Amino acid sequence: MDNIVLPLFTSGFMDNHMNLLLAIAIGIMFGFILERAGFATAGHIAPIFYFKNLMVAKVMVSAIVTAATLIFLGVIFGYIDYNNIFIPSTYIYAYLVGGLIFGVGMVMSGWCPGTAVTGIATLKIDAIVFALGLFVGMYFYFEIYDGYEAVRELANSHNLGRFTINKLFGSDDIRVSYIVTLIASFGLLAFVTIIKKIIDSKGEN
Amino acid sequence: MKQNNYWSPVIAGIILGIALFISFIVAGQGMGASGAFARATAQIAYTIDPDFAKNAYAAKYLHSGDALTNWTAIEVVGIFIGGFISALLAKRIKPEITRAKGYSSFKRLFFAFFGGILVAVGTRFARGCTSGQALDGAAAMSAGSWIFMLAAFGAGFLVSFLFKKQWKGVE
Numbered sequence: 534m535d536n537i538v539l540p541l542f543t544s545g546f547m548d549n550h551m552n553l554l555l556a557i558a559i560g561i562m563f564g565f566i567l568e569r570a571g572f573a574t575a576g577h578i579a580p581i582f583y584f585k586n587l588m589v590a591k592v593m594v595s596a597i598v599t600a601a602t603l604i605f606l607g608v609i610f611g612y613i614d615y616n617n618i619f620i621p622s623t624y625i626y627a628y629l630v631g632g633l634i635f636g637v638g639m640v641m642s643g644w645c646p647g648t649a650v651t652g653i654a655t656l657k658i659d660a661i662v663f664a665l666g667l668f669v670g671m672y673f674y675f676e677i678y679d680g681y682e683a684v685r686e687l688a689n690s691h692n693l694g695r696f697t698i699n700k701l702f703g704s705d706d707i708r709v710s711y712i713v714t715l716i717a718s719f720g721l722l723a724f725v726t727i728i729k730k731i732i733d734s735k736g737e738n
Numbered sequence: 739m740k741q742n743n744y745w746s747p748v749i750a751g752i753i754l755g756i757a758l759f760i761s762f763i764v765a766g767q768g769m770g771a772s773g774a775f776a777r778a779t780a781q782i783a784y785t786i787d788p789d790f791a792k793n794a795y796a797a798k799y800l801h802s803g804d805a806l807t808n809w810t811a812i813e814v815v816g817i818f819i820g821g822f823i824s825a826l827l828a829k830r831i832k833p834e835i836t837r838a839k840g841y842s843s844f845k846r847l848f849f850a851f852f853g854g855i856l857v858a859v860g861t862r863f864a865r866g867c868t869s870g871q872a873l874d875g876a877a878a879m880s881a882g883s884w885i886f887m888l889a890a891f892g893a894g895f896l897v898s899f900l901f902k903k904q905w906k907g908v909e
Contacts, residue, residue: 543766552765556809560816562757563769563869567817568824569743570750575836575850576908582891582898583905591747592754593873599755600877604762619767620875621865623882628864628871632889635860635867640894640901642853643836645868646861647771649854650814651821656833659850664775666854671779673855674862678795685794688863698881710879717884718876 536611543617564651573651575643575659582640584729587722594722598715605711615707623696627688642666743828758877765809768874772861774814777805795862810870838906846904860890 541547570592571577581589607613639645644652644663652660677684693700698710745753761768780796784805791800799805806812825831837846861867864886866875872890875883 539763540766541764547764553807553809553812555764556812557816557819559757559761559765559769560813560818561820561823562760562816563754563813564817564820564822565824566750566754566757566820568821568828568830569745570747570754571744573821573825573830576905579901579905579908582894583902586909588747592751595748595751596754596758596873597876599752600758600762600768601879603756603759604878607763613763617766618762618878620878620880621871621882623880623885624865625882625885628882628885629889631860631862631864632886633860633893634856635864635886636890636893636895637897638853638856638858638860639868639890640853640898642850642857643905644850644853645771645857646775647769647817647867647869650771650817651825654818654821655825655831658833658835659837659846662847663850663854663857666851667772667775667858668779668782669851670855670858671776671862672783674859675780675783675793675795678862679793693882696881698879698884701881707879714876714879 537614539607539613540617543619544614563647564654567648567651568655572648573655573660574657575652578645578648579640579643581725584725584732587725587729590722590725594718598718601711601714601718605707608707620695620697623693624689625691625693627690630687754873755877758873762874762878767809768870768877769813769817770810770866770870770874771814771817772858772867772870773808773810775858776862777808777811781805836908837904838908841904841906849901849904 538544538546542552567573571588578589580586604613604618608615642663644660646667649660649663653664678688698713699706702709758768777799780799783790783796784800790796835843835846837843857867864871871883872887876887
């Protein structure tokens with residue numbers, strides 16, 4: 534298909550210099566949205582873990598569904614080369630372990646790396662201290678990765694490559710990925726909404 | 739919490755999804771954050787000790803001696819600017835330590851710091867965070883992103899009782 538021009542950078546329609554220049558603009562957009570969504574305070578992020586306030590889940594799910602729909606349409610109508618959309622390789626165990634450690638750190642701190650940047654910009658002291666922890670944690674990981682074969686093994690074993698959802702079902706059809714993404718997204722939202730209702734009805738919050 | 743022009747979660751999510759789509763069709767990747775912290779850490783360690791370029795993990799960032807001329811590292815500067823502009827317009831910039839009334843600041847900051855260490859280590863195993871892995875990956879229809887997302891929220895939920903006092907009444 535000769536009308537494929539997207540993504541501009543990875544399809545070769547834009548040079549690296551321009552791409553890095555636009556990175557600032559895309560970041561500004563992202564930071565502005567995160568702040569407007571209310572994510573520049575830990576007080577709006579931590580409550581998701583107690584099902585007190587589902588704002589985080591609502592924002593995540595609407596964003597995933599919106600972006601996935603636009604990508605899906607772009608691919609189906611032949612404007613986007615899906616293979617040039619970056620998807621990190623799937624490492625099952627590393628993602629599982631990384632996710633578990635990440636989740637504990639998130640409820641403990643009330644931050645994740647992106648929201649913390651907006652927290653720093655709005656002078657949240659806890660975001661600044663969280664960022665210091667990030668630097669220490671990154672350095673700690675570099676050292677254990679360098680020092681221990683077991684860490685490298687856990688981090689790099691079972692690499693499934695660019696593992697899109699359709700492959701889970703032995704299909705190469707993007708429609709499968711899209712439908713499952715919708716089901717998983719709305720399913721997740723329904724699940725947390727039901728849990729919140731149960732907790733609220735017990736009056737524990 | 740409804741005061742000062744926050745967007746409703748669904749509107750915010752739709753706008754975020756459109757922004758994410760723009761990022762994908764321009765750069766070929768979604769917005770990230772943790773990679774910038776990893777690169778900045780590598781750059782600092784390298785500046786202090788050039789031998790750090792041989793570190794088995796950081797070597798891939800440091801082969802040119804400059805870890806920060808990178809899409810995500812530059813984009814994160816934008817996140818800072820965008821967050822600042824939005825908060826400035828809404829008059830929301832003020833120093834504070836978000837915690838429950840009467841909760842010790844020292845304990846709160848200790849948890850923020852130690853949580854930061856855990857989050858950093860988690861992102862290195864998972865190749866990304868809530869942005870670069872969970873949000874971008876799920877939007878691009880990656881299966882692995884769901885493993886990460888469910889593990890992170892599941893683990894956070896399981897240990898959440900340990901930190902309940904810290905967040906009591908916080909909005």
